[in-house]
Amino acid sequence: MVSMIRAAALRGLTPLVDALGGDGAALLGRFRVPVDAVDPPDDGTAGDGPDGDVLIRAATAARILEAAAATLDCPDLGLRLAERQGLDILGPLAVVLENSPTLGEALEGAGRYLFVHSPALRVARIDDPESAHGVMGLLYDGRGDEPGAGPPPAQSVDLGIGVFHRIITLLAGGPYGLRSVHLPHPPLAAEQRYREFFGTDVRFERPAAVLRVPADLASRPREGGDETVRAIAVDYLETHFDRPGRTVTDRVRTALARSLGTGPARIGSVARLLRMHPRTLQRHLASEGTTFESVLDEVRREAAHRLITRTDLPFTQVTAMVGLAEQSALTRASRRWFGESPRALRRGAAAR
Incomplete structure (x- = not known):
């Protein structure tokens, strides 16, 4: 089964590549991905069409990131792109997360409906990989389900867990007590760059990509949500999108x-x-x-x-x-x- 992902997962890549001295449109063109599918024009019409719902192969998105990092000699490209992204890349799933009454219910919604963004991605609460008291892990898994698929490329991991961290920060209204981060690959850029991005210690070549967070994070309430709006968004996801399998x-x-x-x-x-x-x-x-x-x-x-x-x-x-x-x-x-x-x-x- 070919794993797909919403083109919005690369939102911000075109201007980022341009700012780094490259040609973002030409890069996407090499992989036959329409520029408007990734970065809709900022002319008031972006929400009028299906661009944000365009699907591309997850493997293609990963190759685009790796090609951009290599061509531009930018080892922290995934982190840089994560800095430009937020909840909006998740489309209708963002409405569920923003209107969840607690961070735990937001995480549950992400785990349940992330397939809308891409069946290749998974987030889940797990036991703390370091077995520390009062700490749990938030797993980010982007290996997909294509036959013979190995671990995702490192730039994709940096982008994915970087966006995951930013979304939790946005939902929490600020720093949420991140203890440390585990990454499955060696550092692509200086380790200090990772510490600056996450604001905490980052440990490399671990079994999985994990955010280590306070165990009580899930019970923290969120302000400003609307449970009626959340229920409508959940109903929309349930009736308009097909679950894998x-x-x-x-x-x-x-x-x-x-x-x-x-x-x-x-x-x-x-x-x-x-x-x-x-x-x-x-x-x-x-x-x-x-x-x-x-x-x-x-x-x-x-x-x-x-x-x-x-x-x-x-x-x-x-x-x-x-x-x-x-x-x-x-x-x-x-x-x-x-x-x-x-x-x-x-x-x-x-x-x-």
Whole structure:
């Protein structure tokens, strides 16, 4: 499985490369990544399009960072880019974090929904790797899930854990008691540069990238959040993004359920939503033992049963809402699905 990441993970790279004497646009062009996907134009239109949601391969993002660091002879490039980034690179996930009532719930939200930013990344609370009393670890893991994938390149680690540290600082409203930092690679720049960035001791060539923090950090309250806004954001993430490991059949079913009745249910439209060719979608469904037509029929059946038995909507409206052209088509489908007409099905449900 190819690991992807939102292009926003490289936000700020173009001006950073330019400021260091390079050509940011040309660098991204070498890897066929659109500049606007990484750094949308600052003309008031950045929020009007899908640029922030463009996905690129996580391995490509890592190679871009390594190439920039080597070309510019800038060993602390990952840290420099982290200094330019904040919560906004996380898109809708940022709303969940900003409106969490405690830092612990913000960390839980990050761990649960970071797949929206990239399935290649993972953060989690762990036991302190140094077993100190009153200390816990916050793990940052960016190794991804591509076959044969090894540890992520060092610049990617520096950027990722650097942004993780900055986001916690922002959520905490300032320094949060960071005890020390573990990194899995040797220092890329002077060790003093790392100490200045993190404001604490940094230990290299450790088993994993970890922020060592006070154990009570999770219980610290946050001010200014709105639990209603958080709930809306969580619902948005749950209904608009597919968790890793979901089958293609599940993804098609979800897409159809959301769009049923809004227009013709065509495989081409669903394939575009899932970012694949219709023939590829058909092959995936066949490998899972089903077809597009079968999934569509199941979705229509479930919607029709709910609308017929739980509402008093006119059958003409039910027909339109399940994506059928004529009420007679609903009647035929109802007899096939349930063994009786829509009217009889509704009457039986009312009598129970």
